[in-house]
Amino acid sequence: MTRTVPMRQWLLGGLLLSLVCISSARAEDHGPSPQELLRRMDAAFVNLSYDGVFSYFSGEDLASLRVVHKVIDGIRRERLVHLNGAPREIVRHGDKVSCIVMPGDDLLAVEKSIPAGPFARAFVRQFDRINDSYMVDNSGEGRVAGRLARRIAVSPKDSHRYGYRLWLDRENSLLLRSELVDHNGEKLEIFMFNQVRFGDDVQPAALETMQVEGSMVSHLTLKSVPLNALSPQAGEPPAGQWRTRWLPPGFAMASDDRRHKPASGEHVTSLMYSDGLAAFSLFIEPMPRRGAARMVSQNGATVAMTHAVESAKGYYLVTLVGEIPLDTAQAIIETVYLKEI
């Protein structure tokens, strides 16, 4: 015996089905949430093959660079080439990074003066934390390097950090353009692809470095070791004793390291803090015998400033470097102190 469905139930079912379809269509229209897009953006950096030329503006400098990225046999390969000025390349092979420069490059001289050794794994970028400090919103669509892009606005909730405007490729979520802006909307840094290609169009040969006679190589290595692995030497206060009495909300320590300057042999404590997006480092060293002026410098979004701290163990020079507003940097550095134990 067949039971017929009343017309009223048919209509109700049809209405519900229509509502579900409309709702799904609207969700599809809106696309993924901005937080999800940020996660896809990071994944795109790691997983996609891309080869492009982009412009980078910071402060008063404008540069053109080429980037090639490809995963070969499960290992990330990346090559970044500065297209202006002195030949300079940065090549990443897994967790190892090499800088290839010409003799006489200022980078070599500067690098000799900085603490040597591998870098500890620091959790600087953590998108799951940024909701405490930023509002993340979709802000429409745009077009960059001839490709359609989704726009995301990352707006700070207070004045202790900068904001970001991001353009993500609509197809694969690669970051095509970003702007770092201050509270007045002034652009401090701009990164923008001029042209880019993906997938099989990226040839492995494009990862080969330049073969310039006389070029020199310096290496950076990322180490996956516990923080505070370096034991303090006799007479040196351990890194963990350095503290700040104040930090902007949302910032937490991302790495804590101690090493020696290759030239002087003096120890430097470096503490890196992050709010999930922005980061700054504090470097603490015994007061140098020469050159200890209090200074503040700013280029684009990067601020650097020094401050002297007097403790029972002597005078120390604290240097803050980071992508945070000047006033915030000043407020932080003035609260650095050596915790007595």
Next chain:
Amino acid sequence: MDDEADAFELRRVLDEAKVDEALREQWHRLHMVRDVLRDEAASYHPELRDRVWAALNTPDEGDAETAELVLAEASGKAGGARSPWLGRITGAAVAATVAAVVVFTGGSFDDAGEAPALVDNTPADLTPVMHQQVQPEDLQRVDGLMLHHFQNQAINSPGVQSFVKLATFRNAPVLPPARPQAGPTPPPAAEGDSPAP
């Protein structure tokens, strides 16, 4: 004026301008021209240089801060946001390095007492500004620590942007002159030949 001078050069020019009337006038004219070109002539104060110089050379901590106030006052922003004057004038001190702005700040260090290391190693002729004078060692140290920060950030980030700061760090805009190429020497120019433009 074009933000290409370093701290010592700026100070030397200021020093010479104090005794050299012609240089002082030239300084004045060049800045007027620059300001007119930038449509900022109204903000120029001829006495500003002397006041800044006096403030920079004053060992008193409060007067060091006065340097900032003088500059801020010149732009009508005393007590407010950073002065555009401050950015340009003080920026000249380190324009050759990565920094675009340098200001000299007051702090608790001198308030807490003298630092023998600083005093003992400061050249005698710079004694009045020993705590405010940026030395080459300062610039080198800050450059190195900036590089360290960029490296640490870059190597822990998935994207190319962080490495961009490393790749562009103090990259010289001008290449050194190319070495002479081996090969036949070009014949000397004949009389009457005009030089290449």
